[in-house]
Amino acid sequence: MTFYDLNFIQKTFIHYAKENTRSDPNNSDQIPSSPNQIKMAKELTKQLKEIGLDAYFNDKSCFAIGHLTSNVSDKVTPIGFFSHMDTADFNAVNIQPHVHKNYDGGRVALDKEAGIFLDPKEFPALKSCQGETLITSDGHTLLGVDDKAGIVGILGMLKYLVAHPKVEHGDIYVGFGPDEEIGYGGKRFDPKDFPNVELAYTLENGRPGDFEYETFNATLAKIHIHGTVVHPGEAYGLMVNATTLMNKFLDQMPADEVPEKSKGHDGYYMVVNSSSCVDHADIDIIIRDFDWDKYLAKEQFIKDLVAKLNKKYGADRFKLTLRREYENIYNVIKDHPYVVNLALDAYKKAGIKPNVKTFRGGTDGNFITQKGIPTPNLFNGGGNYHGRYEYVTVEQIDKLSKVLTTICKEHLYQTRHGRDNTPLKKYW
Numbered sequence: 292m293t294f295y296d297l298n299f300i301q302k303t304f305i306h307y308a309k310e311n312t313r314s315d316p317n318n319s320d321q322i323p324s325s326p327n328q329i330k331m332a333k334e335l336t337k338q339l340k341e342i343g344l345d346a347y348f349n350d351k352s353c354f355a356i357g358h359l360t361s362n363v364s365d366k367v368t369p370i371g372f373f374s375h376m377d378t379a380d381f382n383a384v385n386i387q388p389h390v391h392k393n394y395d396g397g398r399v400a401l402d403k404e405a406g407i408f409l410d411p412k413e414f415p416a417l418k419s420c421q422g423e424t425l426i427t428s429d430g431h432t433l434l435g436v437d438d439k440a441g442i443v444g445i446l447g448m449l450k451y452l453v454a455h456p457k458v459e460h461g462d463i464y465v466g467f468g469p470d471e472e473i474g475y476g477g478k479r480f481d482p483k484d485f486p487n488v489e490l491a492y493t494l495e496n497g498r499p500g501d502f503e504y505e506t507f508n509a510t511l512a513k514i515h516i517h518g519t520v521v522h523p524g525e526a527y528g529l530m531v532n533a534t535t536l537m538n539k540f541l542d543q544m545p546a547d548e549v550p551e552k553s554k555g556h557d558g559y560y561m562v563v564n565s566s567s568c569v570d571h572a573d574i575d576i577i578i579r580d581f582d583w584d585k586y587l588a589k590e591q592f593i594k595d596l597v598a599k600l601n602k603k604y605g606a607d608r609f610k611l612t613l614r615r616e617y618e619n620i621y622n623v624i625k626d627h628p629y630v631v632n633l634a635l636d637a638y639k640k641a642g643i644k645p646n647v648k649t650f651r652g653g654t655d656g657n658f659i660t661q662k663g664i665p666t667p668n669l670f671n672g673g674g675n676y677h678g679r680y681e682y683v684t685v686e687q688i689d690k691l692s693k694v695l696t697t698i699c700k701e702h703l704y705q706t707r708h709g710r711d712n713t714p715l716k717k718y719w
């Protein structure tokens with residue numbers, strides 16, 4: 292049994308998937324970073340109006356905003372949903388979605404001649420898509436499941452609610468934003484577009500049932516090292532080679548606290564960039580941790596290492612700048628357990644088994660939560676995000692529409708019958 296009109300979901304997903312809305316990290320001071328995102332935001336605004344919402348395009352933030360008015364007389368606090376229009380940093384020119392009806396669970400040829408296959412031996416999660424309508428790319432671009440599946444899931448919910456006026460709900464706000472992949476969408480969201488919204492959800496990736504109310508705390512550490520250049524023939528006792536100093540620094544970084552040795556609730560350091568010559572060197576390190584104290588300890592470790600090496604090699608050879616990027620949403624959400632319980636209660640009512648885990652990254656929700664709207668993360672279905680092997684099924688997006696609708700219904704139900712404020716348990 293499906294929930295909504297699968298034809299609408301398939302058609303709408305393919306339509307938006309074909310639009311090249313790749314964001315541009317080198318153009319992040321422009322809003323949006325790539326012009327096609329304006330086109331898509333305007334199109335979405337139009338579609339929201341056609342469905343029956345009050346909608347507008349905010350040209351300062353490049354968000355398409357929609358408001359579905361409450362159809363009950365109860366006082367229900369408004370609820371919000373976000374998904375982003377831009378796609379990851381991967382080829383998005385001439386996206387050709389392929390539809391595989393009643394997928395047989397086997398190997399899928401994306402481009403037979405070029406030898407590009409999507410193989411469940413390599414990607415076992417594909418097996419769960421058997422019998423469904425699978426959508427893939429042609430193997431040369433990404434598909435844009437992240438987060439066009441989220442957008443279509445929201446549209447599916449809205450269409451359903453408008454078509455079923457007897458299904459009661461409070462005010463619902465939706466926001467389709469730009470530039471999430473480059474870390475600017477949520478940052479530029481204007482909370483005035485979501486008046487009185489008390490809680491919201493992002494729809495970043497994940498399988499049906501996944502749920503995250505923890506993201507990393509994130510810092511970028513930039514270390515600049517300066518050496519002393521002397522002609523090598525006369526360098527004895529004088530030259531200080533910045534490359535040597537850089538290697539000393541990197542040698543003392545914890546070898547086991549790196550992404551390739553971290554999972555679950557572990558944090559890490561990752562050297563994302565290093566470059567050097569005799570005169571100077573630069574190291575960029577990202578610091579990630581869920582736990583606030585461990586996160587601060589990681590920042591402190593870098594500060595201490597810089598101080599130690601400065602002591603050994605002379606003051607100010609190493610210069611450190613720490614830039615805080617975003618904060619774990621849990622720091623706020625822990626005081627708003629309803630936001631979490633509501634979603635998990637709705638999953639159960641929608642017949643979907645919740646799978647609570649950590650989001651090993653950041654979302655628009657990091658910034659939106661900081662702006663006063665606690666925003667944990669649901670899912671959008673699909674898999675293999677950000678590359679040529681991306682896929683999603685129409686049925687998974689349908690499930691998402693069902694979950695979103697159930698959250699709206701459950702929010703009204705708990706407004707009437709008492710909120711589930713059970714304190715959050717540590718699940719890790």
Ligand SMILES: [Zn+2]
Binds near residue numbers: 375438495
């Ligand atoms: Zn995303």
